[in-house]
Amino acid sequence: xxxxxxxxxxxxxxxxxxxxxxxxxxxxxxxxxxxxxxxxxxxxxxxxxxxxxxxxxxxxxxxxxxxxxxxxxxxxxxxxxxxxxxxxxxxxxxxxxxxxxxxxxxxxxxxxxxxxxxxxxxxxxxxxxxxxxxxxxxxxxxxxxxxxxxxxxxxxxx
Numbered sequence: 001x002x003x004x005x006x007x008x009x010x011x012x013x014x015x016x017x018x019x020x021x022x023x024x025x026x027x028x029x030x031x032x033x034x035x036x037x038x039x040x041x042x043x044x045x046x047x048x049x050x051x052x053x054x055x056x057x058x059x060x061x062x063x064x065x066x067x068x069x070x071x072x073x074x075x076x077x078x079x080x081x082x083x084x085x086x087x088x089x090x091x092x093x094x095x096x097x098x099x100x101x102x103x104x105x106x107x108x109x110x111x112x113x114x115x116x117x118x119x120x121x122x123x124x125x126x127x128x129x130x131x132x133x134x135x136x137x138x139x140x141x142x143x144x145x146x147x148x149x150x151x152x153x154x155x156x157x158x
Contacts, residue, residue: 013071014109021073023105024058024091031055032105033096035089039069046089050096054078061085 031052038045057076061084064072071085091106092099 017071020106021058024055024073024075027055027091027093027105028057029054030093033092033099034083035091036083037069037087037089037108039087048096052096055091 032055033050033052034048036047038047054077055075056078059074059076059082061070061072061074064070064086066086069084069086074082074084075088075091076082085106085108088106089108090099090104092103093105094103
Protein backbone atom coordinates (compact mmCIF):
# COMPACT_ATOMS: atom_id res chain seq x y z
CA UNK A 1 0.00 0.00 0.00
CA UNK A 2 1.42 3.38 -0.86
CA UNK A 3 1.39 6.29 1.47
CA UNK A 4 -0.79 9.29 0.70
CA UNK A 5 0.74 11.91 -1.56
CA UNK A 6 -0.66 15.25 -2.49
CA UNK A 7 -1.92 14.98 -6.10
CA UNK A 8 -0.09 18.11 -7.26
CA UNK A 9 3.06 17.45 -5.25
CA UNK A 10 5.18 17.34 -8.41
CA UNK A 11 8.77 16.23 -7.92
CA UNK A 12 9.57 13.10 -5.98
CA UNK A 13 11.33 13.15 -3.66
CA UNK A 14 10.49 16.67 -2.64
CA UNK A 15 12.99 19.46 -3.29
CA UNK A 16 13.70 19.61 0.47
CA UNK A 17 14.59 15.89 0.61
CA UNK A 18 18.36 16.38 0.11
CA UNK A 19 18.45 19.02 2.86
CA UNK A 20 16.64 16.62 5.21
CA UNK A 21 19.09 13.82 4.32
CA UNK A 22 21.96 16.16 5.28
CA UNK A 23 20.26 16.84 8.64
CA UNK A 24 19.86 13.08 9.19
CA UNK A 25 23.54 12.49 8.43
CA UNK A 26 24.43 15.19 10.97
CA UNK A 27 22.29 13.39 13.58
CA UNK A 28 24.07 10.01 13.25
CA UNK A 29 24.84 8.65 16.70
CA UNK A 30 22.14 10.77 18.34
CA UNK A 31 18.86 9.73 19.96
CA UNK A 32 15.85 10.38 17.77
CA UNK A 33 12.09 9.92 18.02
CA UNK A 34 10.10 8.41 15.16
CA UNK A 35 6.58 8.79 13.90
CA UNK A 36 6.20 5.73 11.67
CA UNK A 37 3.64 4.97 9.02
CA UNK A 38 1.91 1.70 9.86
CA UNK A 39 1.23 0.14 6.45
CA UNK A 40 -0.84 -3.03 6.00
CA UNK A 41 -2.85 -4.43 3.12
CA UNK A 42 -6.04 -2.84 4.47
CA UNK A 43 -5.03 0.04 6.74
CA UNK A 44 -2.75 3.02 6.85
CA UNK A 45 -2.04 4.61 10.20
CA UNK A 46 0.54 6.26 12.40
CA UNK A 47 2.65 4.69 15.15
CA UNK A 48 4.29 7.03 17.64
CA UNK A 49 5.80 5.24 20.63
CA UNK A 50 7.61 8.11 22.32
CA UNK A 51 10.67 5.85 22.65
CA UNK A 52 14.11 7.16 21.72
CA UNK A 53 16.25 5.23 19.22
CA UNK A 54 19.88 5.84 18.37
CA UNK A 55 20.29 6.66 14.69
CA UNK A 56 23.21 4.45 13.66
CA UNK A 57 23.38 4.97 9.90
CA UNK A 58 21.66 6.31 6.81
CA UNK A 59 21.90 3.88 3.90
CA UNK A 60 21.13 4.38 0.21
CA UNK A 61 18.19 2.25 -0.86
CA UNK A 62 18.85 0.81 -4.34
CA UNK A 63 15.24 0.43 -5.50
CA UNK A 64 13.11 3.46 -4.55
CA UNK A 65 9.49 3.23 -5.66
CA UNK A 66 7.15 6.17 -4.99
CA UNK A 67 4.08 4.08 -5.87
CA UNK A 68 4.89 1.66 -3.05
CA UNK A 69 6.10 4.39 -0.70
CA UNK A 70 9.79 3.41 -0.81
CA UNK A 71 12.19 6.34 -0.57
CA UNK A 72 15.82 6.40 -1.79
CA UNK A 73 17.20 5.94 1.77
CA UNK A 74 16.65 3.89 4.89
CA UNK A 75 17.73 4.47 8.46
CA UNK A 76 19.45 1.93 10.69
CA UNK A 77 18.41 2.03 14.35
CA UNK A 78 19.96 0.63 17.53
CA UNK A 79 17.09 -1.86 17.95
CA UNK A 80 18.34 -3.70 14.85
CA UNK A 81 15.80 -2.33 12.40
CA UNK A 82 16.36 -0.75 9.07
CA UNK A 83 13.39 1.44 8.14
CA UNK A 84 12.85 2.99 4.73
CA UNK A 85 12.24 6.74 4.93
CA UNK A 86 9.09 6.18 2.90
CA UNK A 87 7.65 4.53 6.02
CA UNK A 88 8.55 7.45 8.29
CA UNK A 89 6.31 10.48 8.78
CA UNK A 90 8.67 12.37 11.08
CA UNK A 91 12.02 12.09 12.88
CA UNK A 92 12.77 14.53 15.68
CA UNK A 93 15.40 15.13 18.35
CA UNK A 94 15.00 15.93 22.04
CA UNK A 95 11.21 15.61 22.10
CA UNK A 96 8.93 12.75 20.97
CA UNK A 97 5.63 14.65 20.90
CA UNK A 98 4.92 18.08 19.43
CA UNK A 99 8.54 18.97 18.60
CA UNK A 100 9.45 22.49 17.59
CA UNK A 101 10.43 23.03 13.94
CA UNK A 102 14.11 23.19 14.94
CA UNK A 103 13.85 19.72 16.52
CA UNK A 104 12.41 18.10 13.39
CA UNK A 105 15.20 16.65 11.27
CA UNK A 106 13.04 14.76 8.76
CA UNK A 107 9.38 14.87 7.84
CA UNK A 108 7.16 13.63 5.06
CA UNK A 109 4.81 16.60 4.78
CA UNK A 110 2.35 14.69 2.57
CA UNK A 111 2.01 11.87 5.09
CA UNK A 112 1.66 14.26 8.02
CA UNK A 113 -0.99 16.34 6.31
CA UNK A 114 -2.79 13.28 4.95
CA UNK A 115 -2.81 11.28 8.19
CA UNK A 116 -2.25 13.41 11.27
CA UNK A 117 -3.68 16.80 10.48
CA UNK A 118 -6.37 15.91 7.95
CA UNK A 119 -9.94 16.90 8.65
CA UNK A 120 -11.92 13.86 9.70
CA UNK A 121 -15.09 13.29 7.73
CA UNK A 122 -16.63 10.53 9.80
CA UNK A 123 -19.55 11.27 12.09
CA UNK A 124 -21.17 9.12 14.75
CA UNK A 125 -24.19 8.69 12.46
CA UNK A 126 -22.03 7.49 9.56
CA UNK A 127 -20.17 5.01 11.76
CA UNK A 128 -23.41 3.72 13.31
CA UNK A 129 -25.06 3.35 9.90
CA UNK A 130 -22.11 1.50 8.42
CA UNK A 131 -21.92 -0.78 11.48
CA UNK A 132 -25.62 -1.66 11.07
CA UNK A 133 -25.06 -2.50 7.41
CA UNK A 134 -22.08 -4.74 8.13
CA UNK A 135 -23.84 -6.44 11.06
CA UNK A 136 -26.90 -7.00 8.88
CA UNK A 137 -24.80 -8.74 6.25
CA UNK A 138 -23.11 -10.88 8.92
CA UNK A 139 -26.42 -12.12 10.35
CA UNK A 140 -27.92 -12.71 6.93
CA UNK A 141 -29.88 -9.58 6.15
CA UNK A 142 -28.91 -7.87 2.93
CA UNK A 143 -28.46 -4.13 2.82
CA UNK A 144 -31.47 -2.22 1.55
CA UNK A 145 -30.20 -0.59 -1.67
CA UNK A 146 -32.59 2.37 -1.29
CA UNK A 147 -31.30 3.31 2.14
CA UNK A 148 -27.65 2.25 1.98
CA UNK A 149 -26.30 5.82 1.71
CA UNK A 150 -28.72 7.46 4.14
CA UNK A 151 -27.57 8.49 7.62
CA UNK A 152 -28.57 6.10 10.40
CA UNK A 153 -31.53 8.26 11.47
CA UNK A 154 -33.01 8.04 7.94
CA UNK A 155 -32.85 4.26 7.60
CA UNK A 156 -35.89 2.06 7.85
CA UNK A 157 -35.81 -0.40 10.74
CA UNK A 158 -36.91 -3.97 9.97
